[in-house]
Amino acid sequence: MGQVMSQGVLQAKLWYAQRISAMVLGLCVSIHLVIIFYAIRGGLSAEEILGRTQGNIAFALFYEIFVLACFVHAPIGLANILQENFSKGFISQGLSWLLAALILILGSTAVIGVYSGGNI
Amino acid sequence: MRSRPKLDLRAKKHSSYFAYASHRLSGLLLACFIPLHFFVLSQSLRGASGFERYLELTDFWVFTVGEWGLVILLAIHLAGGTRLLMIEFGPWRGLRKAWTQATVLFGMACGILFLYLAN
Numbered sequence: 001m002g003q004v005m006s007q008g009v010l011q012a013k014l015w016y017a018q019r020i021s022a023m024v025l026g027l028c029v030s031i032h033l034v035i036i037f038y039a040i041r042g043g044l045s046a047e048e049i050l051g052r053t054q055g056n057i058a059f060a061l062f063y064e065i066f067v068l069a070c071f072v073h074a075p076i077g078l079a080n081i082l083q084e085n086f087s088k089g090f091i092s093q094g095l096s097w098l099l100a101a102l103i104l105i106l107g108s109t110a111v112i113g114v115y116s117g118g119n120i
Numbered sequence: 121m122r123s124r125p126k127l128d129l130r131a132k133k134h135s136s137y138f139a140y141a142s143h144r145l146s147g148l149l150l151a152c153f154i155p156l157h158f159f160v161l162s163q164s165l166r167g168a169s170g171f172e173r174y175l176e177l178t179d180f181w182v183f184t185v186g187e188w189g190l191v192i193l194l195a196i197h198l199a200g201g202t203r204l205l206m207i208e209f210g211p212w213r214g215l216r217k218a219w220t221q222a223t224v225l226f227g228m229a230c231g232i233l234f235l236y237l238a239n
Contacts, residue, residue, distance in 0.1 A: 019208065022201055029198045033230065036191060040238045046172035050164060067158075074151045081144060084124045102155040110161035118167035 014076050021073040028066040053114040060115040067107030075100040139220040143200040146193040153190055188234055195230035199223035 039049070053059045075096040082092030112120075131137060163174040177183065203219035 019205065022205060026198065026202055026205070029194060033191070033194065033198070037233060037237055040234065043238075044175060044178070046164070046168045046175050049175075050168055050171070070154060074147075074154065077147050078151050081148060099151060099155070103158065106155055106158035106162055109165065110158045113162045113164035113171075116165070118165050118170070120165070 014079075017072050018076040021069045024065065024069040025073055028062070028069060031062070032066065050114060050117045054117040055115070057115075060111055063111045063114075064108065067103065067111060070107065071100055071104045074103060135217055135220050136215045139200055139203060139215075139223065142196055142223070143204070146197040146200070149193055150190070150197060184238075188231065188238075191234045192227050192231040196223055196227040199226040 039052075078099055079092055079096040082095060086092065127137070160174050160178075164171040178187065199219070200223045203216050203223060206216055206219060
């Protein structure tokens with residue numbers, strides 16, 4: 001009974017975490033789409049990207065918040081899909097944690113990369 | 121074990137099923153793409169020239185078409201997700217079919233704008 005209850009509490013917490021992160025992402029993705037449309041004019045180059053982002057703390061903060069919201073949002077969604085369609089077991093949990101780790105580590109590295117331009 | 125009820129054809133023809141399915145599919149594909157996207161961006165740690173080598177890979181037509189598709193998926197997931205939040209947190213006004221239509225239109229508009237700007 002206790003375990004059933006705690007599973008329910010966990011599900012409710014995950015549901016809320018995904019919705020709150022979705023609200024943050026709604027703002028972030030809207031801004032990101034505008035940046036994409038601005039940036040793709042005339043093609044992308046490394047110098048152009050770094051020219052915008054290097055040393056720009058506002059860009060770095062915005063994208064780190066974006067990464068953190070993704071880190072919360074995407075693995076919960078993946079776990080839901082895997083659990084509802086395949087299995088509730090180890091695989092869906094493992095894959096979701098793997099996705100979470102990849103997003104947090106690669107995402108934060110990317111933010112440090114475009115902020116520093118490799119000059120660390 | 122499946123925890124989802126089996127849906128018949130009538131349920132699947134409903135526009136809300138389309139909204140549900142497109143939101144799931146776009147989310148799943150975006151989740152697969154995001155680590156790759158972050159990996160390419162993290163190569164900026166190698167400096168401008170090292171970063172450029174990785175960015176050049178995206179000049180292949182497959183990647184260009186892929187980028188186009190991802191912008192559309194992002195737009196669909198954004199508008200579809202806003203619909204979900206309106207249903208769950210907004211005043212109850214049914215299944216918000218107008219948002220389902222807006223999702224399709226917003227996805228198409230972003231796709232066309234991308235093609236126009238990227239040339």
